[in-house]
Amino acid sequence: MSLITDKLVVLNLDSPDRHAATRVLAQTLADEGRVTDLDGFLADVRKREEQMPTGLPGGIGIPHARSAHVTEPSLVFGRATQGIDWGAEDGPATLIFLIAAPEGGGDDHLKILAALARRLMRTEFRESLMNAADATAVVDIVTREVVNP
Amino acid sequence: MKFVGVTSCPTGIAHTYMAAEGLEQAARAAGHEIEVETQGSAGLEPLNPETIAAADAVIFAVGVPVRDRARFAGKPLIEADVKKAISDGPGLIAQAVAAAEEASANPEKFAAAQAAAPAGRSGGLASKVDSGAPVGTRIRQWLMTGVSYMIPFVAAGGILIALGFMVAQLAGGKDGAIVVTKLYALTGPPKPNPTHIINIVTDFNPADGMHWAALLFLVGAAAFAFLVPILSGFIAFAIADRPGLAPGIVGGAIASTMGAGFLGGIATGFIGGFAALWISRWRVPKGVRGIMPVVVIPLLSTLITGAALVLILGRPLKALSDGLASGLSGLSGSNLVILGVILGLMMGFDLGGPVNKVAYTFATTGLVAAGTSTNAPALKIMAAVMAAGMVAPLGMALATTVRPRLFSEAERENGQAAWLLGASFISEGAIPFAAADPWRVILSSMSGSAITGGLVMLFGNTLRAPHGGLWVTPLIGSPLLYILAIAIGTVVTAAVVVTLKTAGPGPVKTELDQTEAAVAA
Numbered sequence A: 001m002s003l004i005t006d007k008l009v010v011l012n013l014d015s016p017d018r019h020a021a022t023r024v025l026a027q028t029l030a031d032e033g034r035v036t037d038l039d040g041f042l043a044d045v046r047k048r049e050e051q052m053p054t055g056l057p058g059g060i061g062i063p064h065a066r067s068a069h070v071t072e073p074s075l076v077f078g079r080a081t082q083g084i085d086w087g088a089e090d091g092p093a094t095l096i097f098l099i100a101a102p103e104g105g106g107d108d109h110l111k112i113l114a115a116l117a118r119r120l121m122r123t124e125f126r127e128s129l130m131n132a133a134d135a136t137a138v139v140d141i142v143t144r145e146v147v148n149p
Numbered sequence B: 001m002k003f004v005g006v007t008s009c010p011t012g013i014a015h016t017y018m019a020a021e022g023l024e025q026a027a028r029a030a031g032h033e034i035e036v037e038t039q040g041s042a043g044l045e046p047l048n049p050e051t052i053a054a055a056d057a058v059i060f061a062v063g064v065p066v067r068d069r070a071r072f073a074g075k076p077l078i079e080a081d082v083k084k085a086i087s088d089g090p091g092l093i094a095q096a097v098a099a100a101e102e103a104s105a106n107p108e109k110f111a112a113a114q115a116a117a118p119a120g121r122s123g124g125l126a127s128k129v130d131s132g133a134p135v136g137t138r139i140r141q142w143l144m145t146g147v148s149y150m151i152p153f154v155a156a157g158g159i160l161i162a163l164g165f166m167v168a169q170l171a172g173g174k175d176g177a178i179v180v181t182k183l184y185a186l187t188g189p190p191k192p193n194p195t196h197i198i199n200i201v202t203d204f205n206p207a208d209g210m211h212w213a214a215l216l217f218l219v220g221a222a223a224f225a226f227l228v229p230i231l232s233g234f235i236a237f238a239i240a241d242r243p244g245l246a247p248g249i250v251g252g253a254i255a256s257t258m259g260a261g262f263l264g265g266i267a268t269g270f271i272g273g274f275a276a277l278w279i280s281r282w283r284v285p286k287g288v289r290g291i292m293p294v295v296v297i298p299l300l301s302t303l304i305t306g307a308a309l310v311l312i313l314g315r316p317l318k319a320l321s322d323g324l325a326s327g328l329s330g331l332s333g334s335n336l337v338i339l340g341v342i343l344g345l346m347m348g349f350d351l352g353g354p355v356n357k358v359a360y361t362f363a364t365t366g367l368v369a370a371g372t373s374t375n376a377p378a379l380k381i382m383a384a385v386m387a388a389g390m391v392a393p394l395g396m397a398l399a400t401t402v403r404p405r406l407f408s409e410a411e412r413e414n415g416q417a418a419w420l421l422g423a424s425f426i427s428e429g430a431i432p433f434a435a436a437d438p439w440r441v442i443l444s445s446m447s448g449s450a451i452t453g454g455l456v457m458l459f460g461n462t463l464r465a466p467h468g469g470l471w472v473t474p475l476i477g478s479p480l481l482y483i484l485a486i487a488i489g490t491v492v493t494a495a496v497v498v499t500l501k502t503a504g505p506g507p508v509k510t511e512l513d514q515t516e517a518a519v520a521a
Helices: A018-031 A036-049 A109-121 A122-128 A135-147 B017-030 B051-054 B082-087 B089-105 B108-114 B135-182 B209-222 B227-240 B241-259 B260-278 B292-331 B336-350 B354-370 B377-402 B409-423 B429-437 B439-461 B469-475 B479-503 B508-520
Strands: A062-069 A076-083 A093-102 B002-009 B033-038 B059-060 B077-081
Touching: A018 A036, A018 A076, A036 A062, A036 B089, A062 B336, A076 A122, A076 A135, A093 A109, A093 A122, A093 B077, A093 B292, A109 B017, A122 A135, B002 B017, B002 B051, B002 B082, B002 B089, B002 B135, B017 B089, B033 B508, B051 B292, B059 B082, B077 B082, B077 B089, B082 B089, B082 B108, B135 B209, B135 B227, B135 B260, B135 B409, B135 B429, B135 B469, B227 B241, B227 B260, B227 B429, B241 B260, B260 B292, B260 B336, B260 B354, B292 B336, B292 B354, B336 B354, B336 B377, B336 B439, B354 B377, B354 B409, B377 B409, B377 B429, B377 B439, B377 B479, B409 B429, B409 B469, B429 B439, B439 B479
Parallel strands: A062 A093, B002 B033, B002 B059, B059 B077
Antiparallel strands: A076 A093
């Protein structure tokens, strides 16, 4: 299965805070059977978030965890036009990437996540996601840039 | 400029790679080169050591400690949180440029700052040396670093050899412990093969107990061959950090081959360490700087150390051995008890070094000449030499048992193994103690060994085996008195070392514990 599908894209994320937003994004993973225990997975993400918020300059949030409740490496993309505070110094995040990796996942999958993380540093990549018209466009961009570069 | 970087983060799936990307983009934009090692979860591809050597500076953008940090020792270093590389890669690159420029503009100041920094704080090889400490303290810390790395070789080699003797005695009878050292090898057999050497690599027979004994003995002997090189190498490492390793280890190996013993190894450790330190502080043109750590420093410091040993120490060592040997021969007809005391002093002095070796060779040569005689003086001399050689490790074992607080953690553990090594006539079991605190330990070892040597002569014990310790008891004349003589010497050695260490300056032991803690960290 692929890293991201159009079911794992939330283009109108309007949660009040990052924990609520993470839950909305993680719910899509639970619906798709990629996360077996939603609350357990959220606890793992929150543990990482409490070490240090994963908000990054440029309006990015990357909540993530390696968790035993994850069945396969997945990316959920969320776009929050009004912004959600993710702990970054320069303001709220508009592009949220929830990264879910299984505990002890295979090397290939982790390499894909590594490639994704590298792409997040590229302005063109972020802008194309910001401007994507619909979920299918988001999936196409990620697949083209990260999965089959 | 050329940089190398390491990125890491707690989860190892996101920030690590974003930080690497951030550094790479920033370096490229500023016209520099960088290679980044991502210590994340997607498999580790370590940086090529040559790339590290060629780098002008190192950037750590990390959320968890850098793995194998010591690889980067001696480089200008910028260390920051992993997020810094994501939010401000250009800033980190600019800092690295500044650090590299400062280090190359003022190499002496940089080298001094490097020496002051604790080496390898997390992971990698470590030593605990305070550059601000008094010279005496630093010397002990250098010695102790060497000893800490040597102890595993003493324990592994010594116990394997002792087990080899044990198995040999079970499988080969009373001569087993002698045969096991003579008849088996990892190469050969030579042609012609008059002594019927058996190559246990090609002819190993699992049903033959002696072959197992030989396997244990040969592996143990291989481990023992590293004692002096490792001691020397890590003394040099403590002095000069990584550049010290090559001259130290090579110098120690030559000292070992020349029979210069652990004292020779301490000498090569110091020579190698200071040679490397001196060369690494040379002010060299920028073009040469890249090849300093990989070519110039190891090449010159190793040559200096090896040449100093061979050309300067070689002749006096040989003269010392020859002088002692002829002195001993001159004593042959005289009072045996006095000869026993002198042999004991020699055995206890350098524990396998040149002086010890002269006494031992004197005894084994006599053994050959004595042939089948049952009461020749040569058999008594052999008995005295072996007994005296067992005293130092047994005495240290006893001292660590009765006064554990005087010894560091590693010394106490080594003390446990020293019981077995001493009982097996493996004097090297005491080397870690002697190398860490030479004069106190050597003085106590000589006292006890001398008394045991004299007593064995007094009791008239005989021995027709050149080694084996208690595992050749069937070949010892009056074994109970023999053991009594060893026990008395052991108690004397332990008493003297405890007295000297109690009276000595207090902080020694604490320093040793700190050194060991730093090395273990």
